[in-house]
Amino acid sequence: MKMILIDDEPAMHLIVKRMLSALPDVEIAAAFTDTESAYAYLQLHEADLILLDISMPRESGLEFAARLRAEDRQIRLVFLTSHKEYALEAFDVYAFDYLVKPVIREKLHRTVQRAVSERISNEPASAEAVEAFAAAGLTIRVFGGIEIRGTGEVRAKWRSRKSAELFAYLLLRRGRLCSRDRLIGDLFGSMPQKNAETYLNTTAYQLRKLLEGFGRKEMLVSDNQHYALEIGEEDQVDLEGFEAGCREMLAADEIVDLQRALDLEECYAGRLFGERDFAWAGSEAERLDQLYAAFGRRLCEELLRRGEAATAYEAAGRLVARSDLDEEPRLLRMRALAMQSNRTGLVRQYEDYAKTLRRELGVEPSRSLYAQYRSLLEGLDRMG
CATH class of the missing domain: 3.40.50.2300 (Response regulator)
Incomplete structure (x- = not known):
């Protein structure tokens, strides 16, 4: 050596x-x-x-x-x-x-x-492996983290935190050119200009080398002043499928394909980019979180209408985990418990929510929620 x-x-x-x-x-x-x-x-x-x-x-x-x-x-x-x-x-x-x-x-x-x-960790993949990756396309997941997978479940290893952030930033722009000045401001704004320019060059290099390992070096497009990420038709991006599917089902009068709806709900594995709390992505993460909440409520309503109380209870639980102060997911869980004739669980669900509100906000559940809770209890009492 x-x-x-x-x-x-x-x-x-x-x-x-x-x-x-x-x-x-x-x-x-x-x-x-x-x-x-x-x-x-x-x-x-x-x-x-x-x-x-x-x-x-x-x-x-x-x-x-x-x-x-x-x-x-x-x-x-x-x-x-x-x-x-x-x-x-x-x-x-x-x-x-x-x-x-x-x-x-x-x-x-x-x-x-x-x-x-050791072999150098960024050694290029064999020609055969690169060809297989390029032909099969990539699976890209951005809910709950940032992940790129190729054939055979080969997963990308990010070369730095900034290379993952650059990929995420360009992915959200869906092929649109982003100027170097904007990238420097959003990703390296706390650095002196000279250092920021150097780090952007380094980060782009790292990202291109990572993509090259999947036979997709050309995915990162650049000229002297711009960068863009071009997603191929053969690539699967969880964000694109989730957003399109949710909007389609929310616009329809009813959910016809229940299994597809359940698959969509499962696709939302967590907040956009997971624990990588990028400041520039905050509004987009919140928008997608609200879309998931709206779709999740619609799905729970459909499950309850079809008598799928246990599945509705679990789906509503994921909405509660997202925001345990929201009233509607709690009511959906209570309705699912009442449908299963689970009076003890219904009471526990309401009391848990009331304690959470008192502890976090110092308030009581709304009169509307209390009235619906009492109505569910009375319905169970009449049945019993």
Whole structure:
């Protein structure tokens, strides 16, 4: 394995070379005190791994790493630094490891030996695998998280948090071109402009390499000033199917295909992008949450009309889990319990809701809900 070392302290060159001298199959081919000299070397020579300091004159190690990634360089990067606080940023440029000075010999040995023995994690898929992925299309899920799957349930491994965010951002734009300025403002707004531009380039590189592993490098479209994500007809996106299906069924006089409706309801596996709370996606997540709530209520009404009380109870429970202060899902659950002649469960459901309202808002259930609750109880009493 050929390595180069970049550190502005010449003494560190001697220390690292001495530490690695006993390792077989490892060669430190060159050492540099600045990134520009290292960059010039890399234009003419190959390297498998770079040991890189972060705090450097003129260009930091992170900036240099981002420049390499933007150029599609597949070199492993191991940061050797006195600063613990840059670890997350280091892995955003796909660092192989992050070691804090003073470097311990054993830790450095383990890192280098792992680099020697492991295949690089972003190595391109075989031509056969790429062809199979491209022909079959991708399954893309954005409810409850962000996930890309290919044939054989092969799942994408996001190279950084920002690459997942860029994919999500462009996916919501459904093929429309997004300017670099808007992407920088929405995704990297807290960074200085120069750093933000570098990180956008790096993030786009990471996303394109991930898509290339599925035979879909061309899915990320770009020019000098714009990016877009082009979803193919062969790709399946849970968001598109869910939204179209919900709107169709909400507009109809009745739900005819109950199984399809149940499948749609199950498709909503959680809030848009799950725990990835992107500030720019808040209004879209809320809109889809409201669409799910409206469709879920309609589905519960249809299930109750057909006498499917147990299924209606479970579906209403998912609406309650989404927002336990909403009155209508609680009433749907109570109606389902009454249909099953479950008086104890009905009373418990109402009392649980009343306690929740008192604890969270300091109010009692509405008179309308109380009246319907009493009506359900009286109906059960007459039957009993």
